[in-house]
Amino acid sequence: MKKDKVNKRKMNTYLKYGLIMLAAMIFGGFLGGGMSYLNHGASLGQTIQDAAQMLVLGIRERIFFILLILFVVCIIWNEWALHQMKAIEQRLEGVEEEDENDRLEYDLDRIYGITNIVHNIFMILDILILSTSYSAHYIDTVEDWQAYFWLAGMVVFVITFLYIGIGQIRVIKRIQRIYPQKKGDPASRKFARQWLESCDEAEKEAIYQGSYKAYMCIIRLLPILTALAMVFQMIWNTGIMAIVMLAIVWMVVSITYCKGCMMKKGEKLR
Numbered sequence: 001m002k003k004d005k006v007n008k009r010k011m012n013t014y015l016k017y018g019l020i021m022l023a024a025m026i027f028g029g030f031l032g033g034g035m036s037y038l039n040h041g042a043s044l045g046q047t048i049q050d051a052a053q054m055l056v057l058g059i060r061e062r063i064f065f066i067l068l069i070l071f072v073v074c075i076i077w078n079e080w081a082l083h084q085m086k087a088i089e090q091r092l093e094g095v096e097e098e099d100e101n102d103r104l105e106y107d108l109d110r111i112y113g114i115t116n117i118v119h120n121i122f123m124i125l126d127i128l129i130l131s132t133s134y135s136a137h138y139i140d141t142v143e144d145w146q147a148y149f150w151l152a153g154m155v156v157f158v159i160t161f162l163y164i165g166i167g168q169i170r171v172i173k174r175i176q177r178i179y180p181q182k183k184g185d186p187a188s189r190k191f192a193r194q195w196l197e198s199c200d201e202a203e204k205e206a207i208y209q210g211s212y213k214a215y216m217c218i219i220r221l222l223p224i225l226t227a228l229a230m231v232f233q234m235i236w237n238t239g240i241m242a243i244v245m246l247a248i249v250w251m252v253v254s255i256t257y258c259k260g261c262m263m264k265k266g267e268k269l270r
Contacts, residue, residue, distance in 0.1 A: 049236075060133045061146075064153040067129055071160045074122045078167040081115045085174045092178065108178065115171055119164050130157050215257055222250040 059066065088108045095101045133139075133150055142150070169186040176182045184194030196207065229242040 056132045059129060060138070063129060063133055064149045064156065067126060067153045067156040067160065070122055070125055070129070071156055071163070074118075074160060074164065074167075077118050078115070078163075078171075081111050081118075082167075082170060082174060084111050085171070085178075089174070089178050108175075112171060112175060116168075119168060123161065123164060126157055126160055130154070215253065218253055219250075219257075222246060222253070226250065 085108060088104050088111075092101065092104050092108075095104060130153065133153075139147055139150060172184075172186045181198055182195065183198035184191040188194070196204065199207065226243060226246045229238070229246055232238045233240060233243060
């Protein structure tokens with residue numbers, strides 16, 4: 001009786017997987033067919049392409065000003081975050097109640113986490129903005145004043161990345177000033193390991209859980225992005241480089257995770 005239930009559960013699992021794959025293939029067929037129709041048989045497809053080209057051209061013409069605005073906003077956020085962290089540090093020095101201390105520590109961790117997110121968002125936005133004109137063909141064909149603005153945008157881009165790097169170091173140094181037990185040189189390649197080793201068990205558990213959630217998000221998102229890149233290549237001839245890069249990231253993430261799990265289990269056997 002028990003064996004029949006196990007076999008039935010296995011069959012249900014295989015059936016569920018088969019239905020999921022069937023639904024994915026049907027969805028992919030409709031998606032590919034719909035996008036092909038938009039591209040070849042309807043004015044909406046041309047409208048979408050024209051809108052995308054207009055957006056790219058609009059960004060190219062204003063690339064210096066967009067990057068400059070992002071840089072200014074990044075400075076404002078980073079300085080505000082450092083000011084808030086300093087204020088929390090001063091309040092922690094005089095706090096006596098444990099509940100108040102825990103709340104202030106949570107506020108400090110929240111600002112630190114949000115600042116890391118903001119830094120990454122600004123770096124990604126800068127890369128996306130610059131990529132609209134990061135082409136030798138574009139630079140060779142534009143007028144001189146447009147080339148000068150592009151070069152000025154490149155300078156702002158580099159300065160922004162340098163400032164973000166310095167800003168991250170300042171934030172980490174502020175954390176280490178509040179918590180002297182936090183170890184690691186932010187400019188060192190071993191910083192992540194040193195920082196992790198100096199965390200307590202609760203902090204390590206939070207880092208491990210966050211890392212696992214990030215892995216699961218990436219491993220679910222990569223197949224979708226790869227499939228979309230393949231559809232775009234088939235319909236709009238966007239090139240295979242996006243597919244290749246996504247496939248490499250997919251492979252590296254999978255291998256790194258599985259290797260890390262096996263090494264961790266192997267350490268327990270020693």
